[in-house]
Amino acid sequence: MTPPLTPPAIEARGLTKSYGDVAVLRGIDLSVAPGTVFALLGPNGAGKTTTVRILATLLTAGGGTARIAGKDVTAERSAVRRAISVTGQYAALDEELTGAENLRMMGRLAGLSRAAARTRADELLGRFRLTDAASRRVGTYSGGMRRRLDLAASLVGEPSVIFLDEPTTGLDPRSRQEVWELVAGLADAGVTVFLTTQYLEEADRLAGRIALIDGGLIVAEGTAAELKRRVSGERLDLAFAGRGAYEEADRLLGDLVVRREPDELRLGVATSGRAEHVRELLDAVDPDRRLVERFAVHEASLDDVFMTLTAKEPAHV
Structure with missing residues (x-):
């Protein structure tokens, strides 16, 4: 008997969105396999942010459908939100708290017991190489350390899909390399990563598949090598x-x-x-x-x- 096919972690069909007479999305189709890194690239105003906001249940599409982890982003919004995490360009951390306190707080907000939140925080601090800095105020962290802590915080609730917006903006080359290794590790651990970035090298390095959006349409999609062959x-x-x-x-x-x-x-x-x-x-x-x-x-x-x-x-x- 043929085993059932694994459904996409992220799937969109015919997504549209307009503001008045301005069509921002004009029929977006996407399919992202579980446990992979997928990059959405495009110029300013191309529709990247609108696409991500719809997929992350932060905005309602004008038309079309989208599913995350098999759940409809409109009809099953609560279930989708339990399955995802959204990490923005800037670290959403309390600088007056220590690294450990930030993660424990996120655990409590995610519904974990006090003991479970402490255990989860300790696991993530170790995973993101922050154990030695756990008792320091986040205000004393370097940019790379803050970004690692922000990624750790996004995983407290063990999401199956994580949306990363510009994860290495403003980081020095060494810190950027560290974050790249961590993002690759997320996919290796089975997390689906949906990445937007202004660094083309980042998409080339991390993403198994890349979609290029322009004018509210997907104008090209494939591996980095396939896209390069389309040019020369x-x-x-x-x-x-x-x-x-x-x-x-x-x-x-x-x-x-x-x-x-x-x-x-x-x-x-x-x-x-x-x-x-x-x-x-x-x-x-x-x-x-x-x-x-x-x-x-x-x-x-x-x-x-x-x-x-x-x-x-x-x-x-």
Whole structure:
């Protein structure tokens, strides 16, 4: 007998939302497998926050359906809220309390007994490498420690789905690396992580699947490698001697350009990476050898996907 398929941890079909005449979501379809990290990326105003707020029961959709852990976000809102945790961009902690006191308080608010809240707090402090700082006021914590404590607090109620909004904003590289390891560990432990981030490297590093939203629609979805292949396998970066050369090359290359850096006088062009194709591109854009000052070939990045598939700059997603 064939075992039943595991239902998605997060599922949305045809989600719409409008404010007056402005359509913010125009039919969003998503399916996220349990125990995975899923990233939703898009420019400002693309519909990311609205999508997350609907999935987290903080906003009602205009149309369509959404289910979390098999529960309808509208008809079974209380059950959905018991299954999820939402962690915002900024740590929601009481700075006057110690780390341990913050977690015990969250445990009590989640309905745990005093003893159970203490036990859960001790477990999470150990898991997030905060035991040595447990008795210190949170106001004395570094940014990375606060973020780790915030993640720990979001897990007090043992949610099956956690929504993370910009989890490493403002952190130094070492702290960001630590948080990345913790987020990956959540998925390894069976928690489904729905991530929004402004760091494309973060999505590339953590997410098993990535959806790109623009103008209220999902314009692309897949693994990081699949999305990069939609742009090109490689990117030829061209540096120009002056503004005139840059503008002329931009005009000649047209739709082949996947990355523009006008301040640096650089263009990125889709290429197979093969020597003959690189030579063809150089001959096409600079047959007289007077425009291109330097060139280099790189693997395509999620930045290139953004530049190609959205109409907006990818600096804030």
